Amino acid sequence: MRYAMAIDTKKCVGCADCVVACQTENNVPIGHCRDWIVENTAGTYPQLELEIRSERCNHCKNSPCVRCCPTGASHYSEGGIVLVTGDDCIGCGACIASCPYDARYPHPEGYVDKCTFCDHRVKNGQKPACVDVCPTHCMYFGDLDDPNSEVSNILKKRKYKRLIPEAGTDPQLYFLI
Amino acid sequence: MMEEIITSGRMNYKIDPQLHIWGWEIPLYLFLGGLAAGILYFASYYYLRGKEKDMPTAIKLAPMITPILLVIGLVALLLDLNHKPYFWKLYTTIKLESPMSWGAWTLMVVTPVSIIWSASYLREIFPNWDWKFKWLYALESYFIRNRKSLAWIMIFFSVILGIYTGILLSAFNARPLWNTSILGPLFLVSGLSAGAATIMMMSKDKLERNMFSRMDLVLIGIEIFLVIHMFMGFLASSQVQIEAAQLFLGGPYTLPFWTIAVFTGMILPGILEFLEIRGRHIPAYIPGLLILIGNISLRFIIVYAGQASRYLY
Numbered sequence: 001m002r003y004a005m006a007i008d009t010k011k012c013v014g015c016a017d018c019v020v021a022c023q024t025e026n027n028v029p030i031g032h033c034r035d036w037i038v039e040n041t042a043g044t045y046p047q048l049e050l051e052i053r054s055e056r057c058n059h060c061k062n063s064p065c066v067r068c069c070p071t072g073a074s075h076y077s078e079g080g081i082v083l084v085t086g087d088d089c090i091g092c093g094a095c096i097a098s099c100p101y102d103a104r105y106p107h108p109e110g111y112v113d114k115c116t117f118c119d120h121r122v123k124n125g126q127k128p129a130c131v132d133v134c135p136t137h138c139m140y141f142g143d144l145d146d147p148n149s150e151v152s153n154i155l156k157k158r159k160y161k162r163l164i165p166e167a168g169t170d171p172q173l174y175f176l177i
Numbered sequence: 178m179m180e181e182i183i184t185s186g187r188m189n190y191k192i193d194p195q196l197h198i199w200g201w202e203i204p205l206y207l208f209l210g211g212l213a214a215g216i217l218y219f220a221s222y223y224y225l226r227g228k229e230k231d232m233p234t235a236i237k238l239a240p241m242i243t244p245i246l247l248v249i250g251l252v253a254l255l256l257d258l259n260h261k262p263y264f265w266k267l268y269t270t271i272k273l274e275s276p277m278s279w280g281a282w283t284l285m286v287v288t289p290v291s292i293i294w295s296a297s298y299l300r301e302i303f304p305n306w307d308w309k310f311k312w313l314y315a316l317e318s319y320f321i322r323n324r325k326s327l328a329w330i331m332i333f334f335s336v337i338l339g340i341y342t343g344i345l346l347s348a349f350n351a352r353p354l355w356n357t358s359i360l361g362p363l364f365l366v367s368g369l370s371a372g373a374a375t376i377m378m379m380s381k382d383k384l385e386r387n388m389f390s391r392m393d394l395v396l397i398g399i400e401i402f403l404v405i406h407m408f409m410g411f412l413a414s415s416q417v418q419i420e421a422a423q424l425f426l427g428g429p430y431t432l433p434f435w436t437i438a439v440f441t442g443m444i445l446p447g448i449l450e451f452l453e454i455r456g457r458h459i460p461a462y463i464p465g466l467l468i469l470i471g472n473i474s475l476r477f478i479i480v481y482a483g484q485a486s487r488y489l490y
Contacts, residue, residue: 091259110260
């Protein structure tokens with residue numbers, strides 16, 4: 001099983017509903033976020049091109065955060081989801097420094113926190129909160145090992161890119177372009 | 178033109194607008210760890226070469242400050258943790274892929290060894306010292322008999338400790354400035370140089386002092402070679418590493434790096450030590466202190482600048 005997410009940059013309007021849904025679903029402490037919206041403007045006026053991306057932890061296959069964690073608090077869970085066990089985390093910050101996406105942050109309680117792909121929902125057959133709430137249905141979540149899953153199907157049809165694959169992390173967020 | 182902004186307002190603590198997860202604690206610790214590693218390396222090296230009589234400061238006196246340095250370093254490391262009550266989890270596993278993990282274990286070996294080494298010489302340095310208990314005297318004579326084994330342990334783990342202070346950073350490919358394998362050897366050599374400088378300042382023996390002054394000159398030469406090599410590597414590498422090098426070549430860290438870390442901390446003491454060898458009288462503490470200042474600022478600058486260097490996408 002390999003969980004992954006595809007995000008359609010052509011459909012995303014940057015409303016930040018995913019951000020709010022995540023904060024509500026996961027009790028993210030105020031002032032923090034596990035997912036965020038990036039607006040990328042390229043070109044010179046009036047020839048401008050806008051790309052909007054809903055970003056979060058890439059749940060990399062070759063995660064530097066899991067590798068550098070001294071206690072094993074950062075680990076791979078079922079389906080390749082990268083999780084942090086708060087009670088094993090000493091808050092040394094190594095994983096935070098190791099993440100090229102800056103997807104992690106120290107929780108006010110001390111341990112390191114990040115996107116979990118809403119594993120508590122996924123276990124029950126639900127989709128992550130951000131995917132569920134998206135008003136433009138621009139996000140797809142599922143198992144890449146299953147050729148008939150929603151995410152596998154959309155990746156067969158559409159062109160996509162991944163963020164900083166040159167960092168060697170093998171990220172599992174696919175941005176449809 | 179390309180502009181990228183986070184419109185949903187991500188302002189995560191210690192992450193935005195620029196990563197600053199590590200403050201003063203880590204560079205201070207890297208300095209103290211490197212310095213202790215340098216002193217302990219020379220102590221065990223000269224002990225194993227049978228120079229106990231010629232190098233009394235290096236072998237007996239200077240190691241006495243290493244337990245203090247290491248304990249301050251450990252306290253700094255503890256202060257750096259965000260989840261302090263759980264620090265002991267470090268010692269529930271060994272993860273070889275994680276420099277933070279094997280570094281923590283190295284400290285767990287080096288710190289007690291440095292205490293034992295110092296204690297075994299305590300009565301030679303302070304003849305009036307009384308261990309009070311019989312078993313402590315027995316323990317002392319046991320360690321004195323086994324000094325050679327201690328020295329072998331110490332020389333091995335002091336090199337690991339010295340090199341680990343650099344590898345800790347170079348293991349992070351997310352920060353292009355740190356992601357160079359030169360950083361391990363650079364920090365090792367710079368730690369040895371700090372160790373030699375400290376021994377030089379503490380020594381009252383002219384021959385020993387000159388010996389370490391010469392040694393420092395060689396080490397400084399290697400350091401400068403490694404710094405040049407590091408920049409050659411960056412500039413011949415990918416865009417992100419070219420940008421990382423730019424932080425020091427016109428960017429915000431140019432002035433502190435070249436004036437404090439390189440000129441004041443390497444070139445100037447190098448010149449002073451060269452003059453000393455040529456017969457000028459220069460008090461040992463001047464080049465010595467300059468080297469220590471350069472050493473600590475090198476670590477501060479690398480740790481801070483590294484957090485400013487990143488991949489852009």
